[in-house]
Amino acid sequence: MTSLSKQKLIKLIEGAIFASSSPLSLMKIKQQLLVEYTVSHQQVLNAIAEISLVYKDRAINLVEVASGYRFQVVDSIASDIAVLFQEKAPKYSRAILETLALIAYRQPITRGEIEDVRGVSVSSHLIKTLLERDWIKEVGHKEVPGRPALLATTKEFLDYFSLKSLAQLPQLMPLSESSLTDIEMQLANSESEESTQKRETETK
Amino acid sequence: MTSLSKQKLIKLIEGAIFASSSPLSLMKIKQQLLVEYTVSHQQVLNAIAEISLVYKDRAINLVEVASGYRFQVVDSIASDIAVLFQEKAPKYSRAILETLALIAYRQPITRGEIEDVRGVSVSSHLIKTLLERDWIKEVGHKEVPGRPALLATTKEFLDYFSLKSLAQLPQLMPLSESSLTDIEMQLANSESEESTQKRETETK
Amino acid sequence: MIQHLLNNKMNKKSSGEMHQQQLPLAFIRGEAYINKPQDLFIPPDALEVILETFEGPLDLLLYLIKKQKFDILDLPIAPITTQYMHYVELMKNVKLELAAEYLVMAAILAEIKSRLLLPKLHIEDEEVDPRAELVRRLQEYEVIKYAALNLDKLPRMERDFLCVNTNLPENIPMRANDSDVDLMELVSALQDVLKRTQAYEHHHIAKESLSTRERMSKILNILQQHTDNEGFIAFEALFEPKEGRNGVVVTFLALLELLKDHLVECIQTNGFGRINVRAS
Numbered sequence: 174m175t176s177l178s179k180q181k182l183i184k185l186i187e188g189a190i191f192a193s194s195s196p197l198s199l200m201k202i203k204q205q206l207l208v209e210y211t212v213s214h215q216q217v218l219n220a221i222a223e224i225s226l227v228y229k230d231r232a233i234n235l236v237e238v239a240s241g242y243r244f245q246v247v248d249s250i251a252s253d254i255a256v257l258f259q260e261k262a263p264k265y266s267r268a269i270l271e272t273l274a275l276i277a278y279r280q281p282i283t284r285g286e287i288e289d290v291r292g293v294s295v296s297s298h299l300i301k302t303l304l305e306r307d308w309i310k311e312v313g314h315k316e317v318p319g320r321p322a323l324l325a326t327t328k329e330f331l332d333y334f335s336l337k338s339l340a341q342l343p344q345l346m347p348l349s350e351s352s353l354t355d356i357e358m359q360l361a362n363s364e365s366e367e368s369t370q371k372r373e374t375e376t377k
Numbered sequence: 378m379t380s381l382s383k384q385k386l387i388k389l390i391e392g393a394i395f396a397s398s399s400p401l402s403l404m405k406i407k408q409q410l411l412v413e414y415t416v417s418h419q420q421v422l423n424a425i426a427e428i429s430l431v432y433k434d435r436a437i438n439l440v441e442v443a444s445g446y447r448f449q450v451v452d453s454i455a456s457d458i459a460v461l462f463q464e465k466a467p468k469y470s471r472a473i474l475e476t477l478a479l480i481a482y483r484q485p486i487t488r489g490e491i492e493d494v495r496g497v498s499v500s501s502h503l504i505k506t507l508l509e510r511d512w513i514k515e516v517g518h519k520e521v522p523g524r525p526a527l528l529a530t531t532k533e534f535l536d537y538f539s540l541k542s543l544a545q546l547p548q549l550m551p552l553s554e555s556s557l558t559d560i561e562m563q564l565a566n567s568e569s570e571e572s573t574q575k576r577e578t579e580t581k
Numbered sequence: 582m583i584q585h586l587l588n589n590k591m592n593k594k595s596s597g598e599m600h601q602q603q604l605p606l607a608f609i610r611g612e613a614y615i616n617k618p619q620d621l622f623i624p625p626d627a628l629e630v631i632l633e634t635f636e637g638p639l640d641l642l643l644y645l646i647k648k649q650k651f652d653i654l655d656l657p658i659a660p661i662t663t664q665y666m667h668y669v670e671l672m673k674n675v676k677l678e679l680a681a682e683y684l685v686m687a688a689i690l691a692e693i694k695s696r697l698l699l700p701k702l703h704i705e706d707e708e709v710d711p712r713a714e715l716v717r718r719l720q721e722y723e724v725i726k727y728a729a730l731n732l733d734k735l736p737r738m739e740r741d742f743l744c745v746n747t748n749l750p751e752n753i754p755m756r757a758n759d760s761d762v763d764l765m766e767l768v769s770a771l772q773d774v775l776k777r778t779q780a781y782e783h784h785h786i787a788k789e790s791l792s793t794r795e796r797m798s799k800i801l802n803i804l805q806q807h808t809d810n811e812g813f814i815a816f817e818a819l820f821e822p823k824e825g826r827n828g829v830v831v832t833f834l835a836l837l838e839l840l841k842d843h844l845v846e847c848i849q850t851n852g853f854g855r856i857n858v859r860a861s
Contacts, residue, residue, distance in 0.1 A: 181454075188436030188450045189458045191747035197461075205461050231431075232392035233745050244745035246392045250385075251742050254393045257401075257409050262740030267636050270729035278728055290721050293637035293682050334735045335742065343731040346724050353646065353720050396743040437747055448747045455749050462749075469762055471770065477762075478771035484798045485844075495774055516801040517860055520843030527844070529798035538764045543795040547768045 177210045183220045190224075196241035196332055239331030239338060268299055273308065277330070277342060281312050281323035300324075308333065381414045387424045394428075400445035473503055477512065481534070481546060485516050485527035504528070512537065638686030639722040646719070689715060796835035797844075804845060804860040816847070816856035 225235040308330040314320040429439040512534040518524040
């Protein structure tokens with residue numbers, strides 16, 4: 174085990190994050206990159222903080238997402254630069270987005286449960302697309318007849334949307350904002366009235 | 378056509394080189410990235426020179442290659458970082474293991490002989506894998522039509538399996554009529570008088 | 582009686598219109614195609630458009646409730662059923678699977694209506710208002726529908742931000758990570774081969790000494806590396822006296838085997854002279 178100058182430590186971590194095609198995790202930094210050196214956890218964190226500072230005002234920023242650290246072109250110039258790349262980012266259908274949202278917010282969930290909420294069948298092709306994108310994975314089987322697979326989102330899903338954890342997903346719409354609240358209230362009222370009536374009929 | 382501050386120009390070019398998966402050419406910078414701005418050729422070159430200076434002592438350098446500019450991890454830390462990108466190799470196929478086992482226990486052996494025993498053809502790719510792993514080598518050619526190469530295991534093969542010699546290879550479980558018998562017995566049998574007899578049996 | 586109550590509720594409901602007007606409706610891409618569907622009526626030629634625009638019967642119902650104030654509390658059952666049956670006929674030619682889903686919704690609506698029309702006394706204690714279940718499903722769907730829209734608005738790789746792509750220098754050899762093999766795997770592999778082949782081969786397999794085979798490789802290796810003297814090496818040089826008698830015998834057997842296979846040649850130029858060996 175050899176020690177490492179602060180400068181060299183920063184260089185190694187910075188270079189590794191640059192060279193890595195997917196976000197680089199702290200664990201990988203410590204257990205693979207720096208395995209031959211004596212470096213404390215705090216030293217690694219300090220180095221990362223310093224790298225982050227260096228790039229604060231440059232064209233790229235160091236960001237932390239679910240599976241680790243990566244450099245990203247800053248938002249302010251991203252659209253200018255996107256002209257260089259002919260390929261347009263794929264647009265996703267509502268079916269895919271709704272299915273993905275259900276898996277993200279209600280995981281683990283079975284395909285059947287997704288179908289129940291959406292009121293339409295979910296094609297195998299759609300699930301396959303999400304699996305192939307590495308956005309979802311099977312995390313087990315539900316102990317009901319047929320043992321359907323339980324689906325959950327992956328770290329890659331979070332990375333793709335620049336999220337650190339599921340807790341950073343946008344809040345779900347509060348029920349009070351639902352367009353159906355009025356109807357629900359009316360139903361509740363009519364029920365109570367009905368039940369009063371019912372009791373009255375019964376007592377008669 | 379709008380003009381561009383020096384700062385913004387540097388940011389755009391830097392970001393574009395970072396985001397591009399292949400080296401970014403001057404032409405692409407001028408004709409696509411900066412197409413909507415009034416920027417002279419010299420201004421672009423100056424900006425690139427300045428970016429290059431910024432990264433002079435960092436983990437990555439701006440380098441110019443045949444097709445344009447790109448960032449590259451500096452040589453001095455590249456090998457340290459390369460450890461991160463060892464891909465977990467898939468397990469060897471049954472075909473590879475059987476071939477290797479046959480070469481180990483029956484060496485020297487030709488590919489044709491391996492095919493005879495296994496009952497299936499042995500691909501060149503498979504042999505190449507074992508040769509590249511330095512586990513086997515060609516030790517000569519058999520004087521039969523086609524002069525096929527004779528394959529044998531190497532010292533590296535023994536090292537990998539922590540064997541001092543092939544005699545330490547595990548004995549096979551007794552199979553009826555198996556060709557492989559106890560080495561100790563063989564050695565005992567190969568005492569002077571018996572050896573002549575034995576050779577006779579073998580050559581029959 | 583129920584009808585009367587419900588009608589009262591409907592009147593009260595008009596106060597909620599303002600709220601409904603404010604709801605975001607941008608998601609309706611096919612709005613232009615659906616001309617004032619006062620109920621569940623869909624112009625037949627707009628059917629395909631609607632199938633693409635709505636994510637299913639729940640989505641369609643949500644739209645109708647919000648946009649057209651279609652009142653699920655007072656369902657116009659007869660026309661709905663008629664219209665739905667008509668669509669189902671049409672859908673059969675387009676997307677049967679979807680048709681089935683819309684048909685299920687029509688059935689649910691019809692069931693709700695029929696239950697509401699039943700005399701109250703027949704409603705059992707534990708029975709939930711069927712409309713409540715439908716509203717619950719609609720709400721659950723609505724939540725997810727907006728969650729999906731929000732998900733789509735999140736900054737997204739490729740579309741909204743770019744990741745940095747930096748190469749390692751080209752001359753850096755990627756350390757190949759080789760597969761691990763366990764010695765016992767090798768043994769079991771060979772046993773498999775032997776098991777497979779012994780049925781027809783066991784008569785031909787002669788007893789072979791492993792050490793002889795190893796020695797054959799070793800001799801070939803020595804001969805290959807020996808390029809002086811036209812590749813010839815002295816016979817004696819192949820023996821290692823320190824291996825003792827067994828070693829000498831094994832080497833000799835190996836040489837005989839190699840000679841038999843024409844892998845080596847032995848040359849003795851004069852009687853009792855020096856024997857030279859080389860790879861042939």
